[in-house]
Amino acid sequence: MIASVHPFISLLASPFEKGGGKKTAIYGWALAKIHRPILLKSMLLTIFIFSPVCLYSATIQLYDQAVLERTYKPYSENIRYNYKHVIEEKLSNDEYRKLTGITLDFPLRGENKQFFDFYSYPAEKNVVIPIEAVKFLDDVCQAAAWLEYKKETGQPLFDYISLLKYRPDDFPDGKPTGPLQALGLPLDPTLNSYVDDVSQKCLKSALLWIMAHEVGHVLYQHQGYHAGNTAEQIRSNESQADTFANLVFRRIGTFPGGMAHFFSVASILWTPYSALMDEKEWAHYLKTTTHPVAPKRLKKIAENMAQSPLEFVSSEPNQQQALVLIESLIVNLLTLSERLEGPGMQKFLALRAMSLDIDAMAQGVYPPVDINSMLNDDE
DSSP states (O other): OOOEEEEEEHHHHTTOOOOOOOOOOOOOOOGGGSSSSSSSTTTTOOOOOOOOOOOOOTTOOSOOHHHHHHHHHHHHHHHHIIIIIGGGGGGOOHHHHHHTTOEEEEEETTTTOOOOOEEGGGTTTTOOOOHHHHHHHHHHHHHHHHHHHHOSSSSSHHHHHHHHOOOOGGGGGGOOOHHHHHTTTOSOOSSSSHHHHHHHHHHHHHHHHHHHHHHHHHHHOOOOOTOOOOOOHHHHHHHHHHHHHHHHHHHSSSOTTTTHHHHHHHHHHSSOGGGGTOOHHHHHHHHHHOTOOOHHHHHHHHHHHHEEEEEEEETSHHHHHHHHHEEEEEEHHHHHHHHHHHHHHHHHHHHHHHHOHHHHHHOOOOOOOHHHHHHTTTT
């Protein structure tokens, strides 16, 4: 079963337009072949990005210790299984040899205490996957799927992510909640079969790609951000790992549509607050950043996918339909890259976050989007 790329990235890639559009299920038939033990609802395979990145809200903890302890076993078991039976089975003999002995570690929280605090130690062939980050991404995909089911746009989820970044202390009791509670959604939306199916495919797709990216860093023995590398070398490392992730999906024969969710969320969280309103400072940031969602990186990912899109749909039963969807994903990534070139998108999200009623959102009341008035040059 295939359907359209999720509107979540489409909305962010086109932040100067109002409206929603058709909302359908996502991603790729081939991903249904990924093993998912029935342990907990929405136990999805996950592995992540190479080096820690400074976030504005870097020390926020969304989940209590007991929640993380309860989800540790099913998450970690699924991740280990899917590395072995999805990624590893797509490696060449030489790649398999170079990755022999790779280990996966699962602390409850990452050492940098960030939302996407995923990192690896290539010299030790070690990948670190914090359980809190897994839980957060799981909930993001469930929230996005529920909003789609209710015929909402993706804007409420963008609003929530923006609030985490710009107003984390304004949530009730001064502590942010997870996306389901913050948006007034059912705390277990996967009890709805449509939402369960969509969120599973979303997160599997996204995190398979990120898993392959992380493995690529180990495969190529990249040094970390703090190993004395230049910004140019770090960008080159990221690009090489991205290309490897795309290669793995070519071998699977489906396309990483869920990757859009990761980059959409990261494009909000992983930019500096201080650069929002100053064009000169923003230009300096783009020139010097080794940021994982740098515009040029997204552009390279999209251009790489565009070189041979047919390879991404070889396992799809309806290849023509799947080809349309991967082309849509490529366009959305390119558009998102263009939006990130200037501070306009972040400016809108920041201004909107400042105007939101957090208590109303928790009751499921989402304000309409009025982007153009917020971006008026004379405000």
